[in-house]
Amino acid sequence: MRIDVVTIFGEYLQPLSLSLIGKAQAQGLLEVRVRDLREHTRDRHRTVDDTPYGGGAGLLMKPEPWGEALDAVLADPPAALTADAAERGPVLLVPSPVGEVFSQRLAVELAAEPWLVFACGRYEGIDARVVEHYRTRIRVREVSLGDYVLNGGEVAVLAITEAVARLLPGVVGNAASLTEESHAAEHDGLLEHPAYTKPASWRGLEVPAVLSSGHHGAVERWRRDEALRRTARRRPDLLARLDPSRCDAADLAVLAAEGWVPAAGGFRPAAAAVAD
Numbered sequence: 001m002r003i004d005v006v007t008i009f010g011e012y013l014q015p016l017s018l019s020l021i022g023k024a025q026a027q028g029l030l031e032v033r034v035r036d037l038r039e040h041t042r043d044r045h046r047t048v049d050d051t052p053y054g055g056g057a058g059l060l061m062k063p064e065p066w067g068e069a070l071d072a073v074l075a076d077p078p079a080a081l082t083a084d085a086a087e088r089g090p091v092l093l094v095p096s097p098v099g100e101v102f103s104q105r106l107a108v109e110l111a112a113e114p115w116l117v118f119a120c121g122r123y124e125g126i127d128a129r130v131v132e133h134y135r136t137r138i139r140v141r142e143v144s145l146g147d148y149v150l151n152g153g154e155v156a157v158l159a160i161t162e163a164v165a166r167l168l169p170g171v172v173g174n175a176a177s178l179t180e181e182s183h184a185a186e187h188d189g190l191l192e193h194p195a196y197t198k199p200a201s202w203r204g205l206e207v208p209a210v211l212s213s214g215h216h217g218a219v220e221r222w223r224r225d226e227a228l229r230r231t232a233r234r235r236p237d238l239l240a241r242l243d244p245s246r247c248d249a250a251d252l253a254v255l256a257a258e259g260w261v262p263a264a265g266g267f268r269p270a271a272a273a274v275a276d
């Protein structure tokens with residue numbers, strides 16, 4: 001996979017050369033190219049921002065440097081693209097608090113792409129015509145890390161790149177660990193169960209006995225129960241999207257004890273079922 005990142009703060013992306021993602025780059029599984037937006041300015045001050053039409057606080061990024069920078073990226077595709085992939089072009093990802101919220105599902109989708117391009121906004125964002133224009137040429141996704149505001153897109157690029165790159169074949173040593181973790185589709189999108197390692201007793205806290213029982217079925221049941229309970233208590237929004245047809249009688253009993261009953265397409269609080 002190739003990832004191009006256009007930014008005015010290239011140094012921000014240096015952590016991508018560390019750890020598993022750095023190793024993936026060294027092994028040729030991933031190539032990250034960081035490009036400086038200011039290379040595409042034409043004035044002495046290398047200006048990338050200006051005041052917003054209609055007034056208001058803060059500065060916006062001007063469209064012209066973005067147009068030139070992104071055209072230059074598009075004119076330099078990875079060598080190994082299939083004809084079809086070359087025709088489709090990259091997915092342009094624009095980190096922004098007004099984007100769709102990034103998720104494991106989107107990470108899986110993006111991991112299947114050969115080429116991603118990130119446009120990192122700073123200040124109050126990028127002139128809206130940049131996204132409007134590139135939507136007519138390539139696939140564009142505005143993506144938010146969550147309901148809070150960052151100073152720019154670079155931290156989002158770090159998070160999204162790590163979530164995507166660890167799904168590429170060969171990046172994470174033990175592929176099974178990818179399907180067992182929180183938010184994995186194979187795990188029904190539930191939060192992962194609590195996990196323990198040695199020692200068996202620590203500061204008066206014991207590892208649940210079932211985990212040392214050697215009874216694989218009982219361990220799996222305990223983990224599933226804990227995943228369901230945790231999700232019900234911490235992320236009820238995820239339970240609302242849990243497919244009841246993926247739940248057995250034991251699952252339903254755990255969820256009922258937490259106050260959740262099956263409904264069309266997900267679960268809902270038992271109280272709401274009575275009220276209807």
Ligand code: ADE
Nearest residue numbers: 095096097144145150156
């Ligand atoms: N840029 C500023 N805030 C952001 C957010 N929440 N997610 C992604 N990019 C951003």
